[in-house]
Amino acid sequence: MIEFREINKSFKGDFWKEKKKVLKDLSFKVEPGSLCGFLGANGAGKTTSIKGLLGFISFDSGTIEFNASMGNTSQKIKSNVGYFPERPYFYPGMTGREFAMYLGGLQGLSASDSREQILKWSKRLSIEFALDQKIRSYSKGMLQRLGFVTCLIHRPTFVVLDEPLSGLDPMGRKEFKDILLELNKQGVTIFFSSHIVSDVEEVSDSLVVIKDGTTFFSGSKRELLRQEMGKNVRIAFLAERDIDLGDAEVLNKEGNLYRVVVPFDNKNILVKSLLDQSCTIEDLHVERLTLEEIIYNSRQN
């Protein structure tokens, strides 16, 4: 669907200061029909990448290629893109309905089509009750919901979301995630950025992880989890006396119950050693790291 190719971007904060490089040869692909999570710490370059994708800023070098089906002009491409910004930026003096109608009009929808889509998505996102209130009276959660409505009314094929779940209560987060999965099942490509790894892990099937402006990982979520899975084995055992553990690391000890972790390749040696020392094996399983742990460990390294 889209491909970032060796994107570079620097910003100059002050006349006297040197430029700060924010994106460095950033390259990744978002496949059509995928639900792609865009991960990175604060300041990694996620929002800058999204701004460049949507044409708010220009990159110093590199290109972004769009799938031919999205169109061959900037305006045609934008007509197929739905965008949901990090913080809702709306006109406070307009009502929710007026604002959505305005954006629907800019998107090329007829008034009747806009009304129909606004009704459909506002009901789905439980914001219908507030459509005729001024936006200045909206809470953060209501702004997020209205923003999501405006993102979807023109039936985009590619949805770009910047921190869509921030500020939502648990029910709201569940609703949004369900909608993302529903849209993705209908064939919509979704690209959403977040620094909350658990949200990304829950819904996405592919990932792009950036660190300090460069690509840290780009590919399927399963591939990343499989790479990190099975590297260690955790063993819980009972031992009546002090025992030789070799290169195993003790995680904790409660009375006679030991919990240790050992590299996968050395598990047989340790198990044999424990059995030879009359220990009773209580539990043995291959360690499965969560995505959050994988990302955290990688950053530490």
Added chain:
Amino acid sequence: MKNLYLISRQTFLEIYQSKILMNVLFLGALLLFITFVAAEFSYGVADRIALDVGLGCLSLSLVGVSIFMGASLINSEIENRTLYMVISRPVSRSSFFIGKMMGLSGILLVNIFGLSLFVFGLYYMLGGSFHYLIPWSLAFIYIESLLVLYCVVFFSLVSNTALTVLITLSLYVTGHAIEGVKETGFYANRGWVQAIVDFYSIYFPNLEKFNVKTFVLYDNILESSYLYSSLAYALLWIFIFLGASLFVISKKDFS
């Protein structure tokens, strides 16, 4: 075209809701008061006073709205990031810019219309009669306010709000004073002053070209060639500022 209409309509409504047009009522009341007071000190020329003060109020009102609304017209969209919601749609930056300008130009038109009702209502009530330059003076006041608007918006794209207002006010004041400077002995006796003033007259907007108030007040005649050339001069400056603004906005990073 539809996008231009939508953006200009939204801009018009947004500015209308800011109640800036209340200035029409305030200035209308001020005009009535000043005319009443001044008429007490002048015998038989109350209508001219009404017209003089009225046209002055019209001009200042429109230029004031242009400068103070224009300075934040685009900047507020950038700072509040409402711009992102628009240009992430199939709307070009130039359409967005022109739509915003059309919206504020509409507000200026409503402003001049509303205040004109006060000015000319009072003028005719006090016995004034129609002069062919009255519509021209209104047209020039409006076009001058548009020129100031395009000027202030251009500077707002390359500078902060305070500096933008300062620069535009300076250009406005100098643009009106420059012709008066040429009539002074200071100008006549110094070659370097002549060079500076003549340079300014050529390369910066000379707003005195649009001031036909004196001709209106004293029932003088102005050649139509002068009127049309002044109109063309104003349109030329508007297009210069418009072109420069479109260039800047096309290159600007909205980070």
